[in-house]
Amino acid sequence: MKRAYNFNAGPAALPEAVLAKAQEEFLNINGSGMSVMEISHRSKDFESIINKAKSLLIELMDIPEDYDVLFLQGGASLQFSMIPMNLLPEGKTASYVLTGSWSEKALKEAEKVGTCEVAASAKETNYSTIPALDELNVAENAAYLHITSNNTIFGTQWKDYPETVEVPVIADMSSDILSKKIDVSKFGLIYAGAQKNLGPSGVTVVIIRKDLIQKNAGLPTMLSFQTHADNDSLYNTPPTMSIYLLSLVLQWVKDLGGLEEIERLNEQKAALLYNTIDESNGFYKGHARPDSRSYMNVTFTLKNEDLTKQFLAEAKEAGFVGLNGHRSVGGCRASIYNAVPLVHCEELASFMKKFQAAHTRKTSEQTV
Structure with a gap:
């Protein structure tokens, strides 16, 4: 399974x-x-x-x-x-x-x-x-x-x-x-x-x-x-x-190696997702100010509600669970606690990049 x-x-x-x-x-x-x-x-x-x-x-x-x-x-x-x-x-x-x-x-x-x-x-x-x-x-x-x-x-x-x-x-x-x-x-x-x-x-x-x-x-x-x-x-x-x-x-x-290894992995996982957000040219926007960002909960939004719904729907279809933001603030949230494997964060970062590329291409074609 x-x-x-x-x-x-x-x-x-x-x-x-x-x-x-x-x-x-x-x-x-x-x-x-x-x-x-x-x-x-x-x-x-x-x-x-x-x-x-x-x-x-x-x-x-x-x-x-x-x-x-x-x-x-x-x-x-x-x-x-x-x-x-x-x-x-x-x-x-x-x-x-x-x-x-x-x-x-x-x-x-x-x-x-x-x-x-x-x-x-x-x-x-x-x-x-x-x-x-x-x-x-x-x-x-x-x-x-x-x-x-x-x-x-x-x-x-x-x-x-x-x-x-x-x-x-x-x-x-x-x-x-x-x-x-x-x-x-x-x-x-x-x-x-x-x-x-x-x-x-x-x-x-x-x-x-x-x-x-x-x-x-x-x-x-x-x-x-x-x-x-x-x-x-x-x-x-x-x-x-x-x-x-x-x-x-x-x-x-x-x-696994104690808290030193756990901390190293958590920093690596968070960096993957925050880099994806920061390098998206505004396609994804992080909620937290960079100096206050959590290494446990990565919160972000997309340009509008319709695009957010599309992102969440396609993410769910691809096997990603729990990415909906809290009902009080909306948007998206990836909780990357200790037990979330590094490879799952790599897969999410890859999905986010592919989703952005596909949407950007579609928008460009519609403009033409």
């Missing part, structure tokens, strides 16, 4: 080797005679799976010892509420940098919990840029500074991160975690829904500095970071299949 050229924004492509491994072990995990979906989350078999996932993530991201790794549920969207519930006390202010729809949603949820301010916003540019670090206006009594490291809808990405002395930086890294090397110690908390680079939907990774985990008697039990830290992410039944596949993806990254 021929695999699709999968450019979906999320849930997104998974490494074919991971899917093959999961298929091989689907009916019999670790010689148990059961699927991973059937074994107890309190069993030794699952304990080894979740511990492997945690240790691999710590190794690959070089997570310091004074951080804890939690595997939660509810996606990044639940973290929009859990973070202010746990980290925004009365009398403090949460600072948010707005770089797209997801940061807007994070702010909206935080405002239901406590006092918030906008530290910077790129909304006036239709979120085509990332604010400069010297433009950030962090509240004097800030409990934390929140950023969204990569913006899937608009195709922008932070290249450098804010560095604050006293104020913890919180980052939603759902769409670019594990795509490049970062210094985890610059952040108080990193969170990410798994369905882009880490694995399938269903599990959310939270990397939190241990001094930020504090008891809050007023919180519902399941909404406290302390609950999940004290119980090694096993307070309730976790998404066992998602954590198992997460562990396989992390092993795949390690076997």
